[in-house]
Amino acid sequence: MNQAIPKLTLKDFATDQEVRWCPGCGDYAILKTIQKVMPELNKPKENQVFISGIGCSSRFPYYMNTFGFHTIHGRAPAIATGVKLANPELDVWVITGDGDGFSIGGNHMMHVIRRNVDLQILVFNNEIYGLTKGQYSPTSQTGTLSPSSPLGSIDSPLSPCLIALGSGGTFIARSIDTEAKHLAEIVKKSSVHKGASFVEILQNCPIYNDGVFEQVKNKKVAPDFRAEVTHGDAITFGKDREKGISLNRDSLTLEVLPVDGNEGKLLIHDEHNKVQAQLLASMKGPDFPVAVGVLYREKKASFIEDMQKHLNDSRREKGSLKSLLESGHTWEVD
Amino acid sequence: MQTETKQIEVPQVEEKEVRGIVVRFAGDSGDGMQLTGTNFTQATALHGNDLSTFPDFPAEIRAPIGATFGVSAFQICFGAEDVTTAGDDVDVLVAMNPAALTTNLHMILEGGLLIVDSGAFTDKNLAKAKYESNPLEDGSLNGYRLLSINIHKQVLEAVAPFGLSHKEALRSKNMWTLGLVMWLFDRDRSATITGLRSKFVKNPVVAEANIAALNAGHAYGETAELPVGIHVYKVPKAEVEPGYYRNITGTQALAWGLLAGSEQAEIDLLFASYPITPASGLLHELASRKDFRVNTFQAEDEIAAVCAAIGASFAGSLGITSSAGPGIALKAEGIALAAATELPLVIVNTQRGGPSTGLPTKTEQSDFNMALFGRHGDTPIPVIAASTSADCFWMAIEAVRLATKYMTPVMLLSDGYLANASEPWKIPQVDSLASFKVEYFDDPKEFRPSIRNEKTKARVWAKPGTPGMEHRIGGIERSFETGDISYDPENHQKMTELRKLKVENISSDIPLQEVSYGCDSGKLAVLGWGSTFGAIHQAVKRAVSDGLEVSHIQVQYLSPMPRNLGELLSNFEAILIPEMNTGQFIRMVRSEFLLDAESLTKVSGQPFKISEIVDAIKRKYKDLEKRA
Numbered sequence: 020m021n022q023a024i025p026k027l028t029l030k031d032f033a034t035d036q037e038v039r040w041c042p043g044c045g046d047y048a049i050l051k052t053i054q055k056v057m058p059e060l061n062k063p064k065e066n067q068v069f070i071s072g073i074g075c076s077s078r079f080p081y082y083m084n085t086f087g088f089h090t091i092h093g094r095a096p097a098i099a100t101g102v103k104l105a106n107p108e109l110d111v112w113v114i115t116g117d118g119d120g121f122s123i124g125g126n127h128m129m130h131v132i133r134r135n136v137d138l139q140i141l142v143f144n145n146e147i148y149g150l151t152k153g154q155y156s157p158t159s160q161t162g163t164l165s166p167s168s169p170l171g172s173i174d175s176p177l178s179p180c181l182i183a184l185g186s187g188g189t190f191i192a193r194s195i196d197t198e199a200k201h202l203a204e205i206v207k208k209s210s211v212h213k214g215a216s217f218v219e220i221l222q223n224c225p226i227y228n229d230g231v232f233e234q235v236k237n238k239k240v241a242p243d244f245r246a247e248v249t250h251g252d253a254i255t256f257g258k259d260r261e262k263g264i265s266l267n268r269d270s271l272t273l274e275v276l277p278v279d280g281n282e283g284k285l286l287i288h289d290e291h292n293k294v295q296a297q298l299l300a301s302m303k304g305p306d307f308p309v310a311v312g313v314l315y316r317e318k319k320a321s322f323i324e325d326m327q328k329h330l331n332d333s334r335r336e337k338g339s340l341k342s343l344l345e346s347g348h349t350w351e352v353d
Numbered sequence: 354m355q356t357e358t359k360q361i362e363v364p365q366v367e368e369k370e371v372r373g374i375v376v377r378f379a380g381d382s383g384d385g386m387q388l389t390g391t392n393f394t395q396a397t398a399l400h401g402n403d404l405s406t407f408p409d410f411p412a413e414i415r416a417p418i419g420a421t422f423g424v425s426a427f428q429i430c431f432g433a434e435d436v437t438t439a440g441d442d443v444d445v446l447v448a449m450n451p452a453a454l455t456t457n458l459h460m461i462l463e464g465g466l467l468i469v470d471s472g473a474f475t476d477k478n479l480a481k482a483k484y485e486s487n488p489l490e491d492g493s494l495n496g497y498r499l500l501s502i503n504i505h506k507q508v509l510e511a512v513a514p515f516g517l518s519h520k521e522a523l524r525s526k527n528m529w530t531l532g533l534v535m536w537l538f539d540r541d542r543s544a545t546i547t548g549l550r551s552k553f554v555k556n557p558v559v560a561e562a563n564i565a566a567l568n569a570g571h572a573y574g575e576t577a578e579l580p581v582g583i584h585v586y587k588v589p590k591a592e593v594e595p596g597y598y599r600n601i602t603g604t605q606a607l608a609w610g611l612l613a614g615s616e617q618a619e620i621d622l623l624f625a626s627y628p629i630t631p632a633s634g635l636l637h638e639l640a641s642r643k644d645f646r647v648n649t650f651q652a653e654d655e656i657a658a659v660c661a662a663i664g665a666s667f668a669g670s671l672g673i674t675s676s677a678g679p680g681i682a683l684k685a686e687g688i689a690l691a692a693a694t695e696l697p698l699v700i701v702n703t704q705r706g707g708p709s710t711g712l713p714t715k716t717e718q719s720d721f722n723m724a725l726f727g728r729h730g731d732t733p734i735p736v737i738a739a740s741t742s743a744d745c746f747w748m749a750i751e752a753v754r755l756a757t758k759y760m761t762p763v764m765l766l767s768d769g770y771l772a773n774a775s776e777p778w779k780i781p782q783v784d785s786l787a788s789f790k791v792e793y794f795d796d797p798k799e800f801r802p803s804i805r806n807e808k809t810k811a812r813v814w815a816k817p818g819t820p821g822m823e824h825r826i827g828g829i830e831r832s833f834e835t836g837d838i839s840y841d842p843e844n845h846q847k848m849t850e851l852r853k854l855k856v857e858n859i860s861s862d863i864p865l866q867e868v869s870y871g872c873d874s875g876k877l878a879v880l881g882w883g884s885t886f887g888a889i890h891q892a893v894k895r896a897v898s899d900g901l902e903v904s905h906i907q908v909q910y911l912s913p914m915p916r917n918l919g920e921l922l923s924n925f926e927a928i929l930i931p932e933m934n935t936g937q938f939i940r941m942v943r944s945e946f947l948l949d950a951e952s953l954t955k956v957s958g959q960p961f962k963i964s965e966i967v968d969a970i971k972r973k974y975k976d977l978e979k980r981a
């Protein structure tokens with residue numbers, strides 16, 4: 020079937036719609052990367068479906084020349100579930116943000132992940148509400164000054180990757196808007212995973228939360244604040260990869276050690292280890308680097324596969340409406 | 354079967370012919386009254402009577418034994434004439450304990466037959482029902498024909514050979530009682546016996562114990578020395594149209610109607626729902642019918658349910674969601690998304706008593722306003738309502754037809770009464786159902802998601818997976834020309850008007866309103882919608898037989914309404930509108946047709962009694978005559 024797919028380019032996935040994000044928005048970079056990745060996936064264009072909720076990120080489908088549905092606030096995972104149930108052949112992508120996916124739509128996010136519905140969920144996390152003009156979001160750091168928190172927000176932020184892990188996620192990854200190569204690799208991996216693929220993309224909002232990810236994005240300082248994890252490799256970071264992460268087995272906590280002299284003690288990334296994934300997902304500055312890459316992956320039957328099995332079993336013999344109406348006790352009146 | 358007359362010397366067992374009768378079984382939630390009722394219903398249908406049932410159960414799943422709030426009842430009206438309600442007053446009341454007696458006694462006619470299990474009238478149970486003295490002994494039941502039997506004792510004796518525990522043995526009380534009532538009405542037990550054997554196929558001892566109890570109850574009627582005035586009733590067969598019949602509840606009929614609709618539209622269904630009383634039955638029914646073109650999805654909440662249904666419709670299936678009032682309220686935003694993006698969607702609302710949690714197991718018609726107006730923005734959608742349990746089948750097909758033909762959400766109203774009540778139904782010929790095959794757009798030349806059918810104004814349906822059909826839709830206002838986002842003021846005006854017109858136009862695609870009983874003009878029209886059909890029908894029939902010029906009109910299409918309805922109503926001097934709310938439909942009728950109408954409302958969680966409507970008709974009629 021794959022041979023029949025015509026060679027496509029980035030341009031084939033762009034629409035004639037004027038992109039309306041603010042200048043400098045991280046969403047531009049993400050859009051470009053996804054448009055570039057799409058032809059490389061080598062899948063029929065007509066089978067690609069992008070479903071979004073509400074928010075800046077959720078305008079995304081309008082700019083993808085695929086099937087797209089810009090729905091309502093927080094509900095993209097539920098709508099995407101319906102799309103996939105109706106036609107399992109489709110590749111269904113959910114585009115959401117920190118507010119859409121974890122505030123108003125938090126419930127659906129948890130359930131779509133625990134069910135392991137075969138979708139790619141891309142969360143554009145900018146730690147702020149953009150479209151409603153800058154209020155704090157469920158991922159905003161405590162103390163965030165915003166129009167609705169003039170004295171600083173008092174809510175504690177949640178971690179999308181930890182929620183995804185806690186919900187039983189089977190593919191959990193983190194990347195960065197402007198790291199095109201890294202993001203492209205993660206997105207490609209997410210698309211071949213069977214089940215719910217969850218990708219948190221750290222995304223800068225230049226208007227309402229500019230620089231919130233400066234440490235992990237700025238080329239000068241990022242090496243010290245970001246650890247790119249690869250399955251089977253020791254977890255190291257720093258300009259010359261001179262620092263490493265190690266597990267203190269007594270306290271079950273992570274430690275930063277110099278690589279030199281500690282080679283045997285460094286943690287080797289095992290993306291199938293859930294406990295380790297939790298530790299990695301929790302890492303944050305200033306004491307630890309932020310982990311990016313595939314944090315966790317697990318092989319498990321997807322909801323859609325199991326559902327198909329039920330349907331196939333039930334439909335070995337097609338139902339007859341006539342027999343159904345005449346089932347049970349009937350009687351004849353002459 | 355003839356009752357044997359040889360066995361008793363004392364009061365001669367007589368037979369009495371009656372045209373119609375109402376029996377009510379009442380007991381603890383755990384006493385199996387619903388099962389007793391459905392078995393009696395089956396035997397009654399097989400006997401050839403017309404019938405209507407009303408299961409009336411509490412919200413508590415297992416209330417403490419003997420509690421008044423745990424009483425579960427099942428009422429059946431059956432007879433030789435057409436029966437359309439479960440009856441007003443009860444002729445025979447079965448009360449399995451003091452709580453059932455005290456909560457149901459007011460329903461029985463004076464002189465009615467009262468069958469009680471004296472074995473359950475213990476001090477403890479009497480206290481729980483707040484009886485200061487035992488009503489079986491203190492003469493307070495003198496106005497009734499009391500048949501007090503220690504059913505506990507009878508059952509234990511009847512099932513003794515099966516070696517069950519005391520508790521297990523007593524579980525057959527309901528079957529013993531059923532046997533007695535079957536004797537009373539000369540019903541055949543064989544369908545119940547077959548049913549018990551198949552229900553307990555894995556536990557044949559329990560099956561046989563229940564059958565023994567059933568037979569023992571029957572034998573008790575035949576042989577025991579019963580008080581004067583207790584006799585076998587003969588209820589002649591009803592005159593009904595020839596054909597094959599079955600009993601059907603509204604829930605079954607609605608589920609099967611959706612399946613029939615999917616076959617006529619040649620489309621897959623995704624039924625996405627979240628459990629809620631009294632709507633869950635639909636999910637259960639369809640979940641076990643996946644051999645048809647239906648898939649079911651139990652969503653995490655009401656919102657996810659409507660959204661999954663919308664997603665399915667976007668993908669080319671027909672999404673269906675179902676709930677009761679509180680859940681429908683949560684779905685409102687999703688319904689508006691489907692209306693805005695012009696995707697088909699069926700929303701089934703099995704109404705219950707509100708507001709808020711209200712009366713989950715009781716019936717009401719108070720979601721009329723929400724169905725018609727309960728959305729943000731100018732968001733009209735077609736709303737239709739089933740009149741009877743069997744009508745749920747036809748209206749479900751109609752909901753599928755309208756949703757797919759007009760690319761619109763359609764709300765189908767049922768209620769707790771229709772969902773649970775059963776009635777005999779002449780099984781339709783499947784091959785006589787009209788086909789309305791769905792067409793998908795697949796021509797890539799000049800494709801735009803905004804292309805419309807000129808006649809229906811319906812938007813094209815281009816499903817994902819079709820090459821060349823890639824397009825985007827969304828909740829932001831769409832350009833009439835291209836379907837792309839448009840904030841243009843004139844475009845919004847045009848699109849709002851278009852959405853309104855599209856729904857209004859459906860009035861030319863639905864049947865003209867007919868008069869369901871009586872003449873098409875006269876003094877008084879009794880106008881109803883939904884499950885009030887049965888009570889209004891009987892009331893109007895009585896009024897007509899008393900010589901009154903009254904007609905019954907029952908509306909199934911609430912929005913848009915049939916195009917001749919206004920004219921039809923204007924043929925009557927006055928209009929009476931019974932509703933199980935505080936007057937919602939009447940407001941629509943008044944504003945739509947500028948007609949005066951009188952309201953008869955009831956919000957007790959119980960369906961109308963025939964007599965309540967008869968009284969209102971007579972009152973109104975008297976007024977009219979005075980005025981003349």
